[in-house]
Amino acid sequence: MNMKKFPLRSIPRRKFLEMSMKGGLLVAATPTLLSHLVSCREGTRPAIEMDKDTISRVIRKALERGGEFADVYLENRISRQISMEESIFNSGVYGIRQGAGVRVIAGDKTGYAYTDEINEENLMRAAEVASYVARNSQTITPVDIAPAQRESYITVAKPLEEIADNQRIEIMERANQAALGYDPRIRMASISYYDQVRSRIIANSEGLYLSDELPLLMFIVSTLGEEGNNRHMGRDRLSHHSGFEMFEKTTPEEVATTAARESVDMLVAEDSPAGTMDVVMENGWGGVLVHEAVGHPLEADNIAKGIGAFTGKVGQKVAADCFTMVDDGTIPNERGTINFDDEGTPVKKNVLIENGVLKGYMTDILSAKQLDMKRTGNGRRESYRNIPIPRMTNTFIQKGDDKPEDILASTKNGLYVQSLSGGSVNSVTGMFNFTCREAYIIKNGKKTKPVRGATLIGSCIDVVTNIDAVGDDLAFGPGNCGKGGQTAEVSVGQPTVRIRGINVGGSRA
Amino acid sequence: MNYKELTEKLVDQCLRLGADAAEVYLQSSRSLSIRIRNADIETVQESSPMGIGFRVIVNNRLGFSHCNDFTDRSLTSTIERAIAFAKLTSPDENNVLPGDKGYTEIEGLFDQEIQNVPMDRKINMALELEELALKDERITHSSGSGFGERETETFIANSNGLSQSFKSGSCSISVGVVAQKGDQRSTGSESSSKRFFADLDPLPEIAETASQRAWEMLDPQPVRTQRASVIFDSRVSSRLIGGITGALNGLRVMQGASFLGDSMDKQFASDLITVIDDGTRQRILGSSPFDGEGVPTARRTLVENGVVRNFYYNTYAASRAGIESTGNASRGGYTRIPGIGTHNILVPGGEHTPEQIISQTRRGLLLNSITGSGLSSVTGNFSGGAAGFWIENGRIQHPVRGLTIAGNAEEVLYGIDMLGNDTDMSRSTVVPTFRVREMQIGGV
Numbered sequence: 001m002n003m004k005k006f007p008l009r010s011i012p013r014r015k016f017l018e019m020s021m022k023g024g025l026l027v028a029a030t031p032t033l034l035s036h037l038v039s040c041r042e043g044t045r046p047a048i049e050m051d052k053d054t055i056s057r058v059i060r061k062a063l064e065r066g067g068e069f070a071d072v073y074l075e076n077r078i079s080r081q082i083s084m085e086e087s088i089f090n091s092g093v094y095g096i097r098q099g100a101g102v103r104v105i106a107g108d109k110t111g112y113a114y115t116d117e118i119n120e121e122n123l124m125r126a127a128e129v130a131s132y133v134a135r136n137s138q139t140i141t142p143v144d145i146a147p148a149q150r151e152s153y154i155t156v157a158k159p160l161e162e163i164a165d166n167q168r169i170e171i172m173e174r175a176n177q178a179a180l181g182y183d184p185r186i187r188m189a190s191i192s193y194y195d196q197v198r199s200r201i202i203a204n205s206e207g208l209y210l211s212d213e214l215p216l217l218m219f220i221v222s223t224l225g226e227e228g229n230n231r232h233m234g235r236d237r238l239s240h241h242s243g244f245e246m247f248e249k250t251t252p253e254e255v256a257t258t259a260a261r262e263s264v265d266m267l268v269a270e271d272s273p274a275g276t277m278d279v280v281m282e283n284g285w286g287g288v289l290v291h292e293a294v295g296h297p298l299e300a301d302n303i304a305k306g307i308g309a310f311t312g313k314v315g316q317k318v319a320a321d322c323f324t325m326v327d328d329g330t331i332p333n334e335r336g337t338i339n340f341d342d343e344g345t346p347v348k349k350n351v352l353i354e355n356g357v358l359k360g361y362m363t364d365i366l367s368a369k370q371l372d373m374k375r376t377g378n379g380r381r382e383s384y385r386n387i388p389i390p391r392m393t394n395t396f397i398q399k400g401d402d403k404p405e406d407i408l409a410s411t412k413n414g415l416y417v418q419s420l421s422g423g424s425v426n427s428v429t430g431m432f433n434f435t436c437r438e439a440y441i442i443k444n445g446k447k448t449k450p451v452r453g454a455t456l457i458g459s460c461i462d463v464v465t466n467i468d469a470v471g472d473d474l475a476f477g478p479g480n481c482g483k484g485g486q487t488a489e490v491s492v493g494q495p496t497v498r499i500r501g502i503n504v505g506g507s508r509a
Numbered sequence: 510m511n512y513k514e515l516t517e518k519l520v521d522q523c524l525r526l527g528a529d530a531a532e533v534y535l536q537s538s539r540s541l542s543i544r545i546r547n548a549d550i551e552t553v554q555e556s557s558p559m560g561i562g563f564r565v566i567v568n569n570r571l572g573f574s575h576c577n578d579f580t581d582r583s584l585t586s587t588i589e590r591a592i593a594f595a596k597l598t599s600p601d602e603n604n605v606l607p608g609d610k611g612y613t614e615i616e617g618l619f620d621q622e623i624q625n626v627p628m629d630r631k632i633n634m635a636l637e638l639e640e641l642a643l644k645d646e647r648i649t650h651s652s653g654s655g656f657g658e659r660e661t662e663t664f665i666a667n668s669n670g671l672s673q674s675f676k677s678g679s680c681s682i683s684v685g686v687v688a689q690k691g692d693q694r695s696t697g698s699e700s701s702s703k704r705f706f707a708d709l710d711p712l713p714e715i716a717e718t719a720s721q722r723a724w725e726m727l728d729p730q731p732v733r734t735q736r737a738s739v740i741f742d743s744r745v746s747s748r749l750i751g752g753i754t755g756a757l758n759g760l761r762v763m764q765g766a767s768f769l770g771d772s773m774d775k776q777f778a779s780d781l782i783t784v785i786d787d788g789t790r791q792r793i794l795g796s797s798p799f800d801g802e803g804v805p806t807a808r809r810t811l812v813e814n815g816v817v818r819n820f821y822y823n824t825y826a827a828s829r830a831g832i833e834s835t836g837n838a839s840r841g842g843y844t845r846i847p848g849i850g851t852h853n854i855l856v857p858g859g860e861h862t863p864e865q866i867i868s869q870t871r872r873g874l875l876l877n878s879i880t881g882s883g884l885s886s887v888t889g890n891f892s893g894g895a896a897g898f899w900i901e902n903g904r905i906q907h908p909v910r911g912l913t914i915a916g917n918a919e920e921v922l923y924g925i926d927m928l929g930n931d932t933d934m935s936r937s938t939v940v941p942t943f944r945v946r947e948m949q950i951g952g953v
Contacts (some may be wrong), residue, residue, distance in 0.1 A: 082594075086764065088601060091846050096587060097560070110552040114561055116577045129555045165597050224766060224887075231887055233766070245530060272892075274951030275734045295770030305546065305651045307687050309694065385558060414518040424880055428652065428696045430689055431911060433880035433894030435745060455881050455913045455951075457894040505892055505913020505951040507920075 033211030041108055052145055054120050055203045058102060059142045062127035063205060067106040067134030069365065070127075070142065071204035074100040074118065074347035075384040079196035080165070084172050085200065086182070092165070099384040102126040105366055106134035111386045122212070143207030143276050150210060150340045153330045153347075156243035160195050160215050163244045168193055171219070175252035185267060187226040189256070194218040202344040208334055210344045216335075216489060217246050218478070221256045225263030225492065232269070232452070235437070239335040239478035239489070262419070262438050265450060272439065272454035272506025278414035279502045280407055280442060285419055285477030287494030291395050292425040293432040293460035296327060297453035298352050299378070299390040300367035302427050309430035309460060310358060319356040319464035326351050327362055329377055329393035335478040336490040340377065343388050347377035353464070364390045382486035389484055396493025400470025404496035407469045409445040415454060415504055416440040416447050422479070423456075430460040455505035463499055471496035510579070512537065513674055513829055516666035519584065524668055526585075527592050527810060528565035528607050532667040532802065535561045536843045539624075541658050545635040545888055546653040562843040563591045569600040575844045603828040606802070609671040613805045613845040617792035618677040620705040623658050631656045634682060634712065642684045642718030647724035652685035652696065665803040673803050679704055684716060685794025688723040697722030704792050708935065722877075729908040732899055737913055738873030739948045742897070743931050745879045747940040749891065749921070750784060750856055752884025754791060757811050758849050759822040759830055760858070761886065768889035768918055772817045778922035780944070781859055784812035786821065788836065788852030794937040795853035802847045811851075813923075823849045856940045859928025863942040866927045868903040874912070874950060889918025891948070913951035921945055 055072050062070035076098040083091050100123055101114035111133035111307040115122035172191045179189035194217070201211040218239040225232045236258035240246045281289065302308035310318065319325075329347025331337055340346050343365050351359050363371065364379030367390055380391035407415065416439060423434030436454040440447040516533040523531030524553055537559040544551040560577035561584070572595025576587040639654040660678035665671065683700030699719040701710040741749060756767040769777060787826030790796050799805050810818050822830060823838035826849060839850030867875060874897055881893035896910035916924070929942030 051805070081597075087599075089598040090571065090601065092572055092598050093846060094572075094587070094590040094594055095844055096576040096578065096583070097844070098578060099558075108546075109550050112554040114556050114558075117579070118558070132551075133550050133553050169597055204878075224764075226765065231766075233887060271890075271917065272915070274915060274949050276953055305650070305652070307694070309651060385556060387552065387554065421882065423800060426696060429694045431880075431894075431896075435882045435892065436611065441638075441868040453885075453890050453891050453915055455894055457880070457911055457913050457951075459911065503892065503913060503951055503953075505909055505915050505949075507890065507892070507915035507917055507949045 021461065045068070054123070056142070056145055057120070058123045058127050059203065059205050061124050062102050062104045062131050063134070063139050063142060065131045065135050066137035066139045067104040067131065068140050069105040069136065069205055070098065071103050071202065071343065073384055074201040076199045077196055079194065080168070082168055082172060082193045084176060087176055089169065089172070090103065097383065100126070101384045102399040103387060104128045104130045104134050104474070106137040108370065109133040110366065110387060114384050124206055127434060135144050140205065142205035145203045145207050145209040147345070148297045149214070150346055152339050153332050153337050154241045154339065154393065155333060156215055159195055159243040160244060167244070171247055171252045175221050175256040178253040178256035179221060179260045182257055184261050185225050185227050185264055185266045186223050188224040190222045192220040199359055200342065202342065204344065207271065208344045208383065210340060214338065215239055215243060215496070216241050218246070219252065219255060221259040221262040223259045225267050227267045230267045232263050232266035234259040237478050240333045241335065241337050242333045247325060266438055266452060269450040269452040271508045272451040273508045274506040275504060276501050277504045278411055279417055279499045279504070280411050280414060281417045281494065281497050281499065282419070282474040283404065283471060283473045283494055283496045284473065285479070285492060286417060287396055287477065287492035288420055288492065289432070289434055289456070289463070290325060290397055290481060291392060291481070291490070291492040292423050292434070293430070293463050294353070295327070295392045295395045296425050296427040297430055297460055298361050299392070299427070300361040300371055301361040301390050302371040304367040305359050307428050309427060313358045314360060316358055317356050318358045318461065319353050320467045322470045323353060323356050323464055323467050324351065324398035325353040325395070326398055327378070327395045329394050331394045334394045334491045336477060338380070338393065341379045341388070342381045343379035345375045345377045345379060347393060350376045362390050362392065364388050364410055373495045380488050382488065388484045389486065391483065392481060392490050394476065394491045394493060396474060396476065397470065397495060397497060399472050399474040399495040402469045402471050403472050404471040405495055407498050408442065408447065411442050411445060411498060414442040416442050425460065432460060433457045451506065453506055457503045461500070466500040468500055469498040512662065513672065516664045517672055519588070520666045520668050520783070522585070523563060523565050523588050524525060526588055528567055528595070529827060530566040530668045530914040532564040532606050532665065532841070533561065534564070534843050535664040537662050537886055540658065541851045542633055542655065542657045543632055544653050544655045545632070545639055546651055548639065550632065550634060551653060556577065560843040561843070563588050564608070564846065565591045565595050566604050567592060567595040569604050570595045570598045571601070571604045572598065573846050605673060605823050605828050606667045606669055607804045607824045607834060608669040610805055611788050612673055612798035613807065615789055615791060615796050618675065618680055618796065619660065619706060623678055623680050623706045624660070626706060628831065634655040638682060638684045638712045638716055641713055642686045642719045643723060645720045647687045647688050647727070648720050651847070652698070653682035655682070657681045667803065671803045675798050677704070677797065679711065680706055682698055682709055682715065684719045686719055686723050688727055690727050693727060695723050695726040697724070700792060703924060703935070704794060708792065726896065726908045726910065729910045730899070731910055732950070734952050735950055735952055736947050737945055738870050738944055739950070740870060740873060740875045740942060740944045742863065742875060742942050743879050743929070743933070743940060745876050746885040746943055747854070747938045748879050749856060752881050752886050752889070752891070752939050753778070753784060754786070754811065754851050754854055755886030756889070757817065757820050759820040760826040760849055762820050763826065763829060766887055768887060769817055775817060776815050777817060778812070778815040779925035780814040781925055781928040782812060782815050783810065783857050785810050785855045785857070786853065787855055788849040790853050793853055800836045801838035804834045804836040804838060806836045806852060821849065821851065823847050853937045858930040858941045860934040861927050861929055863929050863931050866929060866942060866944050867900060867905065870900050870944065873900050874909065874914070875905065876914070884921070889922070891916045891921045914948050915951070916945070916948040921948065924948070
């Protein structure tokens with residue numbers, strides 16, 4: 001991938017420059033790799049062939065000392081982040097990150113090395129370092145790489161490269177005005193805009209060669225409501241793998257109003273009571289509860305190690321009959337959607353639990369091999385600086401037949417959770433915890449007073465066996481999922497559900 | 510490449526390309542990570558990440574860009590992107606860069622020895638650690654052990670004539686195990702992270718702690734919802750102090766997003782609590798000669814006997830408050846604009862041993878794990894998931910898990926009535942065990 005060895009043809013680069021100029025950008029920062037990636041995508045043959053030869057040499061080098069699998073991952077990410085606080089655009093950050101990693105698998109061992117500077121010499125060195133774990137093991141002859149085709153679930157009407165920065169600024173201003181105009185008790189709004197285009201090339205010793213480009217947008221509005229001594233930070237987020245048309249489907253005003261409404265409504269909240277309660281969870285982002293409580297324990301790495309909470313339970317009844325859970329990386333333009341995972345495996349709709357019966361786990365190449373299971377397209381990585389591990393994409397509870405209003409009306413007393421901040425799970429013990437951002441006391445089947453500071457805690461097995469009502473109103477929410485020091489963009493989905501007997505923490509008896 | 514010269518040269522280039530003021534921040538690292546599981550290597554990862562960040566100011570407006578491609582063409586276009594962004598953001602007269610105020614001399618930030626230790630010895634240490642942690646028969650599985658090391662060179666130059674650099678390093682060793690009994694699983698882990706290889710805790714000690722943490726939590730029993738004392742052991746006590754230090758962030762205070770915003774020189778917590786931020790401790794992980802924008806670090810008392818004494822600031826927030834930076838610019842690497850953060854938090858110990866605190870507690874919870882948000886910097890209220898041991902009449906009775914604890918700012922912070930003397934000064938964050946007289950505990 002050395003520039004000297006692979007002279008760039010002027011066409012793809014000029015085309016890229018044109019695209020950038022159209023967007024009103026002053027300069028087109030076109031790092032080496034991106035030009036290659038753009039040219040690959042557009043099918044400019046000479047560059048691809050040269051690239052593939054280099055990559056083949058790197059793969060052969062990686063398997064020189066042994067090992068049964070090797071892959072090369074090249075990545076370029078161009079990002080823009082603009083933030084606004086107190087009606088001031090306080091920063092704009094433009095970033096280029098690129099690099100490449102080489103991985104070798106030998107039995108249960110993985111060797112990995114990466115370089116920030118992409119050239120053949122560095123990749124060869126990375127291959128040599130990665131091959132350390134494969135010393136004295138059996139080896140294979142790599143299959144010659146050939147371009148593969150993958151279906152795309154991401155459509156772009158308004159490419160991010162063609163959007164002028166002042167259009168981004170305008171979206172943020174609209175959100176700011178809507179938030180501050182919602183109510184005089186909104187004391188501060190902070191708006192965060194982020195977009196990136198991540199370009200990937202994946203090639204491996206099984207002969208795979210793939211490249212693509214994933215655009216991603218994330219828009220967050222946080223509002224601080226204040227009245228007397230009471231304060232509440234409200235928040236709403238919008239994120240898709242999409243072009244700038246995302247803001248036509250959901251306007252910045254809608255995002256701002258959702259955050260502001262929460263800030264104001266929660267100002268009269270009382271301290272949460274503590275104890276065991278029935279919980280009704282509103283549709284949408286509440287799905288993060290099953291993401292943590294059930295999703296993580298179903299990622300196959302801990303299963304392969306024999307320590308995960310659901311180890312050895314495939315085919316067994318692990319949840320209530322009404323509970324079906326799916327991980328689906330193919331939902332058009334969702335935040336967790338990727339056309340293929342970071343190992344090149346196509347994403348799929350994977351049913352994890354069907355009517356209470358455990359159907360399967362989410363695998364990457366290594367855990368699929370260890371468990372002798374199929375690759376499910378869940379091998380993801382934060383960037384070229386990390387190895388792939390099993391991760392979720394869009395994870396949701398399948399919708400049921402109950403009407404949300406009936407679920408609430410038939411719950412005599414309990415807690416109505418409108419939104420959660422986030423939470424975590426120990427995927428070995430299955431113990432999880434969540435903090436509620438917005439919750440209400442249910443009395444005689446009705447939402448009453450808001451309460452603050454409620455925590456939900458329990459074991460994942462208990463939650464899925466104690467779900468007894470599933471609504472017909474499936475909705476999704478965007479989030480960031482952290483695992484093993486890596487962050488992945490995901491979405492979670494859930495219809496309104498009721499879970500009997502969750503331990504709720506609060507400061508009142 | 511001489512990075513010091515490069516950063517200085519790039520500052521000039523920023524000015525030539527139209528910046529009124531500019532800062533160039535460069536980091537170059539090398540890291541190694543070894544993971545072991547079931548007596549064999551699981552992963553070996555090696556890397557040498559590097560990158561460069563440009564902060565430019567044009568007409569009081571701020572722009573930032575970063576890249577990790579050091580070719581002239583890339584560097585130039587990245588600077589131009591920062592300047593283009595600076596034409597879009599809002600003018601703010603507090604967008605200023607610090608002048609050269611020198612640096613704080615600190616011994617022991619880099620250990621040459623770490624990279625001289627042969628690879629095999631590092632692998633063998635992790636292998637031995639796992640073996641030791643699996644020795645107890647109650648331990649059934651390994652979640653893996655590991656050795657990691659990292660060295661980083663940081664260079665900062667700005668258009669006020671500041672040009673600083675320092676080299677730092679660290680190494681760590683860790684292990685995690687599982688105790689399974691029937692359908693019950695309990696996990697335990699421990700790690701040791703130090704600037705010097707020779708300072709790593711002894712392997713048997715790390716192994717025993719991890720192993721004990723797993724088996725001692727087997728067979729938990731339920732407790733009912735009630736109000737009782739809560740002892741925060743030194744593993745979790747920093748979670749509560751972290752909520753306090755978060756509320757002393759000078760910018761959060763000015764934004765009205767801190768529960769301590771109006772508390773300067775006022776009592777807000779038990780007089781047992783003193784909180785010091787010290788970025789100058791020798792051989793300690795959070796120390797550095799200067800902060801994330803080149804301002805010398807210092808030792809400062811934030812809270813003195815329950816009274817707020819100081820907020821902390823970076824250059825931007827300090828300018829806004831009309832004071833000097835306190836050397837608390839944090840920097841999450843070259844890709845980030847400077848934020849505000851603390852270095853090494855220290856809460857000086859009290860007079861009781863942890864055992865005395867337990868024996869003087871009639872009924873309550875000895876907490877060794879908190880999940881969830883902890884103490885909120887905005888409201889001061891505490892809420893979280895909890896696990897630990899139940900205490901009756903000064904004696905530990907049995908493990909408990911799946912509990913919740915909560916309390917409002919006043920009852921929690923003034924409620925701290927006993928402070929331990931268990932301060933491990935080899936750590937970056939030093940907070941001893943303490944007791945809160947009474948909190949709401951959610952059980953069955």
